[in-house]
Each structure stands twice: as structure tokens, then as C-alpha cells.
Amino acid sequence: MGSCIHCLVYRFYYKSNCEKIVESIKIIYFTIFYTAIEHPIDITEDIRDELTHYLTSVSGEEIEATKSPEQFIDPKVGQLIPIVQQYKLQGYTDDKISSLLIEKGWMEETIKEAIDRV
Numbered sequence: 001m002g003s004c005i006h007c008l009v010y011r012f013y014y015k016s017n018c019e020k021i022v023e024s025i026k027i028i029y030f031t032i033f034y035t036a037i038e039h040p041i042d043i044t045e046d047i048r049d050e051l052t053h054y055l056t057s058v059s060g061e062e063i064e065a066t067k068s069p070e071q072f073i074d075p076k077v078g079q080l081i082p083i084v085q086q087y088k089l090q091g092y093t094d095d096k097i098s099s100l101l102i103e104k105g106w107m108e109e110t111i112k113e114a115i116d117r118v
Contacts, residue, residue, distance in 0.1 A: 040083050045105045048079065073117070080106065080114035088118060 035043060080101070087097045094115050101111045 040079075040086075041101065041104050049075075074110065074113065076107075076110050077113045077117065080110055081117055084111075084114045084118045 040048070083101070084097055087100070092100070097115060098108070098111050102108060
């Protein structure tokens with residue numbers, strides 16, 4: 001009987017820890033996703049690609065699709081386009097967007113190309 005109780009306590013403790021780990025992973029994933037969507041400019045450029053890589057993948061596999069010529073753009077420009085679109089929707093001018101992005105460490109050429117594509 002004592003080993004049965006020990007087994008139940010162990011299972012409860014183990015299950016509880018697994019659930020905590022799963023919940024923690026969910027929270028971290030959601031936080032990164034939310035930040036990438038709502039505040040992408042606040043993610044430093046040197047880790048932005050690594051953190052938001054999942055946005056360009058499906059079930060962990062890279063998206064493999066036939067691309068039209070206009071889809072062959074610099075990945076950094078592609079990453080910056082949604083940010084520029086968000087700023088434009090908020091009413092920022094191209095010059096203000098450019099200065100904000102330069103402050104965040106983006107290259108001027110990348111910013112110009114992204115603004116031109118929006």
C-alpha cells in the first residue's frame with residue numbers, strides 16, 4: 001500500500017511539473033508572437049530573425065512555394081515591410097518612419113526599399 005501511495009504522489013508531482021513546463025512554453029511562445037506582431041521594432045535586429053523564424057514556417061518546415069519575381073526580395077526588407085505598414089496605418093510619415101527605424105538599428109538602404117515597397 002505504501003508503494004502505491006508513493007507511486008500516486010510521484011505521478012501527481014511529475015504530471016504537475018510537466019503541465020507547468022508546457023504552460024511556461026505556451027506563455028513564452030505567445031509573448032514572442034505578440035511582441036513580433038504588435039511591437040516588432042522593439043526586438044533588437046540581431047535576434048529578430050531567430051525569434052520570429054516561426055512566422056515564415058509551417059509545422060516546422062520551411063515554406064516551399066513558387067515565387068514570383070517580386071517575391072525575391074532581401075529577407076530583411078521582407079521583415080521590415082509589415083513594420084512600415086504598421087507605422088503608416090498609425091499615420092507616421094515616411095521620414096518619421098525612417099528616423100525611428102534608424103534609431104532601432106536598421107540600415108538606411110533596407111528602410112528605403114521597404115518604404116518603397118509599401
